[in-house]
Amino acid sequence: MQLKADSGKDPEVLAQQMWRVTELLDAMGMLTIRAVQRAREDVIRRQQQELFELSTSVVKLWDGILALPMIGTQDSEPTQYVMESLLKRIVETGSDIAIIDITGVPTVDTLIAQHLLKTVTAIRLVGAECIISGSRPQIAQTIVHFGIDLEGVATRSTLADALILGAKQLRLVVAIRG
Known part of the structure; x- marks a missing residue:
């Protein structure tokens, strides 16, 4: 609603603003996915090291x-x-x-x-x-x-x-x- 109000009645401005929001959400999603992936890889590496040390x-x-x-x-x-x-x-x-x-x-x-x-x-x-x-x-x-x-x-x-x-x-x- 806020984007619609900010763009006035110009559909092209609304589309550009929507595109920017979409890109921002995509970037935040990728950042989150990479952080989760790194955390999982760290856990796997730690578990492999612990298993290796035990074995x-x-x-x-x-x-x-x-x-x-x-x-x-x-x-x-x-x-x-x-x-x-x-x-x-x-x-x-x-x-x-x-x-x-x-x-x-x-x-x-x-x-x-x-x-x-x-x-x-x-x-x-x-x-x-x-x-x-x-x-x-x-x-x-x-x-x-x-x-x-x-x-x-x-x-x-x-x-x-x-x-x-x-x-x-x-x-x-x-x-x-x-």
Whole structure:
């Protein structure tokens, strides 16, 4: 009503004013949509980070033995974070053995295999030994197919077997029931 009164009886002026109002409302709508979209993306990013941190936490299994159970598909940025977390915990705890358990990793590609080797090297550089556990037949075949050399790296098929090996390396007495 106000636009009609402001434009007088000139339909062209009324149409221009209506067009300006429409453009203003469209711009406000787009601004609102973008703000909601950014807020949702921030929530998703935060949830992904929290989920990632939960799925890659370093666990102290025994005095001197840490484990990193890896879960899900890995890519370069998170695996860098994982390596840093593991190395930090090795230094903080003075652990001599780090077990990387890949049971929960569905596939290994060349990037992940190379990162695994870099992590093993970094673990050794901070004065600990690494045991890789949880390699299933298809992952073992993939690693061999890519020509990744794990010579000198202890491997075990299960986390339990890796823990037993780690305990032996630390000369701990482990009683196994069963």
